[in-house]
Amino acid sequence: xxxxxxxxxxxxxxxxxxxxxIIGLCIIGIPLLVYGGILLQAQLQTGTPIFGDRFVGDxxxxxxxxxxxxxxxxxxxxxKVESVNIELASAQMRVNIDTVDSITTEDLEALLKEAxxxxxxxxxxxxxxTSTDSKKMYDLAINAYxxxxxxDEGMNYVLLTKNAKMSTYSIQVVSEPLDSELASELRGETxxxxxxxxxxxxxxxx
Numbered sequence: 275x276x277x278x279x280x281x282x283x284x285x286x287x288x289x290x291x292x293x294x295x296i297i298g299l300c301i302i303g304i305p306l307l308v309y310g311g312i313l314l315q316a317q318l319q320t321g322t323p324i325f326g327d328r329f330v331g332d333x334x335x336x337x338x339x340x341x342x343x344x345x346x347x348x349x350x351x352x353x354k355v356e357s358v359n360i361e362l363a364s365a366q367m368r369v370n371i372d373t374v375d376s377i378t379t380e381d382l383e384a385l386l387k388e389a390x391x392x393x394x395x396x397x398x399x400x401x402x403x404t405s406t407d408s409k410k411m412y413d414l415a416i417n418a419y420x421x422x423x424x425x426d427e428g429m430n431y432v433l434l435t436k437n438a439k440m441s442t443y444s445i446q447v448v449s450e451p452l453d454s455e456l457a458s459e460l461r462g463e464t465x466x467x468x469x470x471x472x473x474x475x476x477x478x479x480x
Contacts, residue, residue, distance in 0.1 A: 329365060332410035337362060337402060345369075345396055349389055354381065365438075366413040367403075369393070375420045375428075379447050382418045382432040386445060389416055390434060405438040413437045419449075 342360045349358045349369070354377050359370045371389060373382065390399075393414070397403070403414045419431040429449050436443040 329410065331408075333365060333412060334409065335401065337367060337397060337412060341397060342367075345393060348392055348396070352385065352388060352392070354385065365410065366415060369414075369416040371416065371418040373418060373420050377420050377430060379430045379432055379449070382420075382430055383445055383447075386416055386418050386432055386434040389418070390436075390443060399436065403436055403438055411438045414443075 342362065346358045346360050349355065349371065354374045355371055356374060357372045359372075361368045361370075369389065371385065373385065377385075393399070393416075399414075401411075403412050405411045414434075414436040416434040417431070418434075419429065421429060422431070423429050431447070431449040433446050433448050434443050435446070
């Protein structure tokens with residue numbers, strides 16, 4: 275009888291120890307599992323853009339793929355245009371117009387204004403590219419160039435920008451520096467300073 279009681283007590287003590295151990299492992303393991311799950315999810319989503327609900331209530335009406343496709347076709351038919359590519363990145367519609375190599379910056383500026391009018395007919399600027407007090411709309415950037423080669427002085431590149439908060443568009447000749455003198459200095463092309471003429475000696479009158 276005494277031996278049976280001792281075995282029973284030993285079993286009870288072992289059972290309580292095991293229970294305490296299991297509870298302790300659960301207390302430690304649950305946070306580790308949660309943390310590991312978060313790390314795994316973040317790892318799987320690495321490199322994937324997160325859109326979330328940043329533009330809830332904004333960008334309405336939205337620009338569709340079919341509208342951009344129609345625009346590419348119509349812009350591609352303009353004079354001196356070789357190819358057109360339109361991208362919608364977040365809240366900006368980016369239009370890239372590749373033209374003939376012989377085009378001048380003046381012709382590019384005229385082409386940008388023509389392209390702007392085409393876009394305005396298809397996607398009214400006041401509707402798609404102008405924000406209100408309660409709604410954010412798209413920004414517009416139209417790039418027009420003959421070719422892309424920053425080392426070639428023959429490259430002509432002009433950019434038309436119409437941010438949603440701007441009342442009208444602005445045009446910038448990207449291939450030309452805003453401050454030509456500063457650009458020359460940075461490239462080390464400043465002309466050597468000419469020596470100051472020596473003062474002439476005047477004859478003293480007696």
